[in-house]
Structure formats: structure tokens, C-alpha cells
Amino acid sequence: MRRACETVAKIDSPGAIIIDDSYPDAKEPREWAREISGFPSSKVLSITGAAPIAKINSILKIESTTSAPQSHSPKILAIFDQLRSSPALLVPWAQQGITPLLLDDSGPAREVAPFVLDSIPGSRDSEANQSSTSFLNLPSRSIAANSEGPILISFGSDDPAKLSVRVASGIIDEIGIAPSRVQVTLPNNALEGSFHHEIDVLRNPSDLKTRLARYSLLICSYGLTAWEAIAAGIPVITIEPTRYHAKLSREMKIPSIGYINPKRGPFPLPRRKIVQLRHLMNSLSELRDIVHAIGDRHIVRTPDYGMVELLSSLEVPPPCCCACAKLLPPVIARFSRKSYYRCPRCRVIGLYSFIPAPRYTSEYFGEQYRRQYGGSYLRDFEHIKSLAIPRLRNISLRAKRGMNLLDIGCAYGPFLTAAREAGYRPHGTDISEEAVRYVREQLGIRAQAGAFPNEELINALPLKQYEIITLWYIVEHFPNLKAALRAVNQLLPMGGVLALSTPNSRGISGRRSLRKFLENSPMDHYSVWSPGFACRVLEKHGFKIYKTRITGHHPERMIPRVRSNGPFFKTAGLLSRLFRLGDTFEVYATKEREDV
Numbered sequence: 001m002r003r004a005c006e007t008v009a010k011i012d013s014p015g016a017i018i019i020d021d022s023y024p025d026a027k028e029p030r031e032w033a034r035e036i037s038g039f040p041s042s043k044v045l046s047i048t049g050a051a052p053i054a055k056i057n058s059i060l061k062i063e064s065t066t067s068a069p070q071s072h073s074p075k076i077l078a079i080f081d082q083l084r085s086s087p088a089l090l091v092p093w094a095q096q097g098i099t100p101l102l103l104d105d106s107g108p109a110r111e112v113a114p115f116v117l118d119s120i121p122g123s124r125d126s127e128a129n130q131s132s133t134s135f136l137n138l139p140s141r142s143i144a145a146n147s148e149g150p151i152l153i154s155f156g157s158d159d160p161a162k163l164s165v166r167v168a169s170g171i172i173d174e175i176g177i178a179p180s181r182v183q184v185t186l187p188n189n190a191l192e193g194s195f196h197h198e199i200d201v202l203r204n205p206s207d208l209k210t211r212l213a214r215y216s217l218l219i220c221s222y223g224l225t226a227w228e229a230i231a232a233g234i235p236v237i238t239i240e241p242t243r244y245h246a247k248l249s250r251e252m253k254i255p256s257i258g259y260i261n262p263k264r265g266p267f268p269l270p271r272r273k274i275v276q277l278r279h280l281m282n283s284l285s286e287l288r289d290i291v292h293a294i295g296d297r298h299i300v301r302t303p304d305y306g307m308v309e310l311l312s313s314l315e316v317p318p319p320c321c322c323a324c325a326k327l328l329p330p331v332i333a334r335f336s337r338k339s340y341y342r343c344p345r346c347r348v349i350g351l352y353s354f355i356p357a358p359r360y361t362s363e364y365f366g367e368q369y370r371r372q373y374g375g376s377y378l379r380d381f382e383h384i385k386s387l388a389i390p391r392l393r394n395i396s397l398r399a400k401r402g403m404n405l406l407d408i409g410c411a412y413g414p415f416l417t418a419a420r421e422a423g424y425r426p427h428g429t430d431i432s433e434e435a436v437r438y439v440r441e442q443l444g445i446r447a448q449a450g451a452f453p454n455e456e457l458i459n460a461l462p463l464k465q466y467e468i469i470t471l472w473y474i475v476e477h478f479p480n481l482k483a484a485l486r487a488v489n490q491l492l493p494m495g496g497v498l499a500l501s502t503p504n505s506r507g508i509s510g511r512r513s514l515r516k517f518l519e520n521s522p523m524d525h526y527s528v529w530s531p532g533f534a535c536r537v538l539e540k541h542g543f544k545i546y547k548t549r550i551t552g553h554h555p556e557r558m559i560p561r562v563r564s565n566g567p568f569f570k571t572a573g574l575l576s577r578l579f580r581l582g583d584t585f586e587v588y589a590t591k592e593r594e595d596v
């Protein structure tokens with residue numbers, strides 16, 4: 001909680017919600033302001049896991065004063081800083097359009113959270129988007145304190161097993177440590193009456209990290225404080241309130257006396273735990289060597305890339321499926337700046353992108369295009385135009401010459417040119433003004449600049465006047481696919497033709513390694529299609545497919561090292577066609593009903 005608040009205070013965000021299970025009650029912002037120095041009280045509202053959802057209204061007010069709800073920006077961060085969250089806990093936030101981000105959470109919510117950040121080392125059941133101890137903002141190694149120096153007992157703001165009291169009594173009464181050497185950290189609301197009167201009690205110290213260097217030993221449970229001590233090179237012994245903590249500290253080989261059942265056991269601690277603790281406390285210099293070795297092995301220090309840098313740069317996508325708006329679909333692959341989900345309702349593979357959306361300026365068809373596809377767009381013009389021949393043949397199965405054709409995302413107009421030559425009356429739209437100017441001035445074809453399906457562009461297009469609408473490699477670029485397909489349906493008259501092409505997640509590349517396929521999928525492909533998904537989603541939006549054509553066959557991807565003049569190339573090509581393993585496909589459909 002402390003770390004999340006410190007981070008949020010430093011980033012450029014109008015508001016953030018930090019959900020933490022270690023505080024029994026929701027706190028008012030001004031309470032935070034008191035606790036963390038330099039903390040802007042207007043910025044963060046803290047909500048505990050059990051807080052009523054009514055609290056969200058006050059948070060949404062921060063957002064609605066600064067932006068339109070659809071734009072999802074500027075960002076509101078909902079940081080779940082808990083040991084284990086459940087998916088059900090995330091849902092109410094997602095319902096309000098707030099995207100949850102998990103921090104060091106090992107609960108089942110990992111399966112559905114759009115972004116997962118791990119900073120505390122240890123194995124988890126599933127991968128994170130980013131994991132590094134550099135997010136912990138750890139202290140540097142300090143000079144060894146006197147082994148007779150003070151001992152700190154710190155079990156955080158929550159201490160269900162009452163370990164602070166039990167350990168303090170144990171080391172004083174059973175091991176014989178002088179009470180004046182012992183210090184204990186306690187949350188604000190905890191009572192201190194149960195401690196020996198000579199013990200120094202620290203109330204929620206905000207500078208714990210910098211104080212650590214003065215101690216000869218820290219006793220705590222596995223977590224941030226333990227890692228701060230390891231980074232500072234202070235001997236540490238852990239005692240764990242859950243078996244999960246015990247597992248993590250065992251994995252990291254941290255000196256520990258293991259798990260203590262919070263509900264059972266004698267006071268102060270079981271006999272054998274006292275024996276273990278005494279044994280460890282008698283060899284502080286050995287403990288220091290162990291801690292140094294753990295630090296060398298696990299701690300990464302990247303001074304210019306911590307939580308503040310990461311959270312400041314994160315763009316926050318809406319927490320739902322782009323095709324059917326289902327909340328928090330299960331995530332199937334995570335990368336540092338993106339996650340992919342597979343929607344159980346509509347079966348689309350969708351992208352959560354955490355970087356700003358690329359802008360389709362002249363730059364897109366220049367440098368960016370070259371980087372992504374190799375070659376320049378205008379030089380590819382004739383090649384792209386030649387692709388139009390089979391496409392127009394398939395369109396002509398349900399359309400006639402002389403009909404009006406709208407090509408959405410027409411770029412510099414290769415398809416429009418081919419359509420005009422085939423006898424259609426073409427009209428283009430594109431987000432790039434430069435491309436639209438080229439189409440108008442150099443090709444003499446009508447064209448409209450604008451981002452489909454923005455209201456302004458839709459209003460500029462005549463309704464039910466285009467008998468044919470084409471989208472060549474455009475559908476995957478719609479952040480809100482549902483709205484885009486709905487707009488296409490509304491533009492088309494009944495019986496009108498919709499033709500599109502898009503990458504195929506069921507092609508040879510996607511089948512060989514879906515993870516690799518998704519890793520290589522561009523950051524502006526929000527939906528990854530398959531022929532099966534095309535069928536479902538188009539039907540849902542009022543279309544009926546009359547032809548699917550699998551394209552993008554790559555025999556060389558079927559069999560490693562197959563040469564284009566070798567004997568297997570032809571066979572591989574045949575197999576690819578037979579089993580429909582092309583990496584792209586085209587769909588031709590007619591409008592059967594209104595999408596209401």
C-alpha cells in the first residue's frame with residue numbers, strides 16, 4: 001500500500017484507486033496525506049477489498065470532470081495491492097469502466113486482470129506482464145551494523161497471527177534479548193498494551209526503508225520489507241503467516257522459521273520455533289552472508305525504470321472484449337506492453353494495449369509501414385492492386401457493375417483503382433488525410449478523410465447508398481469492433497455486400513505457436529480473427545457469409561528449411577491449401593438483417 005501510494009503521488013494521473021486487503025476500513029484521502037509526506041490528498045482514494053461499491057461514484061467524479069467517458073483517458077488506475085484477489089473482486093470496477101492492475105497478486109484474479117506486475121521475487125502460477133525487483137525501489141547496501149545493535153520486528157499493517165507480540169515476547173522471555181534492543185512497527189489502529197514497556201513502538205514509520213541500516217536484524221514475513229532488508233544487506237529472519245509466504249521464502253532460500261498457524265498454537269511461539277529462532281539469531285554474520293548472496297542473485301537495480309516510470313507511461317485500455325463488450329475475458333498471453341484475451345462469449349482473441357494508439361499520419365505509410373511490412377506503400381501499389389482481381393471476382397458473385405462501392409481504409413487507393421476499372425463506382429475513406437488527398441487529386445476518385453466509425457465521418461457518408469463495403473486489413477484495427485461492425489451494417493442496404501480481409505490466428509503461424517504469433521502481432525491489431533470467429537461475429541451483426549477464402553499460404557512455414565525450388569515446396573503448398581493453413585483470409589457476406 002505504502003509503495004503504491006508513493007508511486008501514484010508521483011505520476012501524472014488525475015486519480016487512482018488502491019485496493020488493499022490489509023486495511024480494515026476505507027481511508028479518507030486526507031488521512032493518506034497525513035501518513036505519506038508530499039502526498040496530494042485529491043489524488044488517491046483508498047478502498048479496502050470489502051468496501052461498498054458506492055465509493056466508486058466519488059472516484060468517477062474525478063474522471064468525468066477531466067474527460068469523456070468513452071475516451072478512457074486520462075487514466076484512472078485501479079491498483080490491486082493484495083496477496084490474493086478473486087476475479088469477482090475485479091468485476092465491479094470493470095463495470096464502471098475502470099481497468100484493474102494487479103501488483104504482486106498471486107490470486108485467481110491473475111487470470112482475468114488486463115495487467116499484472118510482479119516486483120517481489122517468487123514463482124507464481126502464471127506469467128506477469130512485467131516482473132522486476134526494480135519496481136520495488138530498493139535501498140542500496142549499507143555498512144554492516146553492530147551485531148549487538150537493535151532488532152526490528154515488523155509484520156506490516158495487518159498481522160492476523162499477532163506475530164509482532166508473539167515474536168517480541170519470544171525473543172525477550174525465551175531467548176533472553178534485552179527489551180531495550182527491541183523495536184516493533186505497528187499500524188496506527190493497533191494497541192500497544194501487550195508489549196513490554198521498554199520496547200520502542202514505531203507507528204507506521206514512513207521512512208522504514210532508510211531506517212533499516214541501523215538494525216542488526218529484521219524479523220518479518222516474506223514481502224516488501226524483507227526485500228528492502230535484503231537489498232540493504234541487513235540479516236533477516238522470516239516467520240510466515242500463510243503457507244504461501246512460507247513457500248516463497250523457501251524458494252528464495254531466505255533464513256526462516258517457517259509457517260505459524262494464525263489460529264492455533266501456544267503463546268508466544270511453539271517450542272521448536274523458539275529453538276530454530278535462537279539458532280538463527282546466534283549466527284548473525286552467517287545470516288548476513290546468506291542475505292548478501294540472495295541479494296546478488298535476485299535484485300535487479302534499474303535506476304531509471306521503476307514503478308513511477310512504468311505507471312506514467314501506461315495507456316489504460318477498457319477492461320472488456322472489443323467485439324462483444326464482455327467484462328474481463330480470460331487473458332491467454334502477456335507481454336511487457338500488451339495482453340491478449342480470448343473471449344468465452346464471442347471467441348475473439350483481443351488485444352489490451354498499454355501504449356498510446358499509433359497515429360495514422362503520413363508517417364504510418366512511410367517509416368512505420370516500412371518497419372512493419374518492409375517496402376514502401378506506394379511502391380507496393382501495383383502489387384496491392386493485383387490482389388483486387390480475385391477479390392472483385394468474389395464480390396461480383398453478389399453485386400453488379402455500376403454499383404456504389406465504399407472502401408474503408410482505402411490508403412492510396414490501389415483497390416479503388418481496380419474497382420473503377422472493373423466498372424464499379426468507387427468511394428474511399430481513410431484516416432490519413434495525405435492518402436485521401438492523393439486518391440482525390442492523383443486518382444480522381446471521391447474520398448473522405450476520417451476515422452471510421454467516428455460520428456463525424458459516418459454523418460458525412462450517405463446511408464444505404466453503398467451496395468458494397470470493403471475493409472481490406474482494417475477490421476483488426478478497430479479498438480471497438482462492435483461499434484464498427486454495427487456502423488457498417490447501418491450504412492449498407494439490405495442484401496448489400498461486405499468484403500473484408502484480416503490475419504488468421506488459425507493459419508500455420510498461429511497453430512505452430514500462438515504465443516509467438518501474438519507476440520509478433522502489431523500493437524494496433526485489436527482483434528485477431530479466425531474463420532470461425534468471422535462467422536459468429538458477422539452473423540451477430542446481421543450478415544451471412546457466402547464465401548471464405550484462405551490466403552497468405554506460406555509453404556516455407558509448414559516444413560522447416562523447405563526451399564522454394566525444392567520438391568517439398570509444392571506439396572507443402574498443397575497441404576496448406578487443403579488444410580486451410582494460410583496466415584490470412586478473406587470473407588464475403590451479404591446483409592440479411594438490421595443490426596439492432
Ligand SMILES: [Zn+2]
Nearest residue numbers: 321324343346
Ligand atoms: Zn467477446
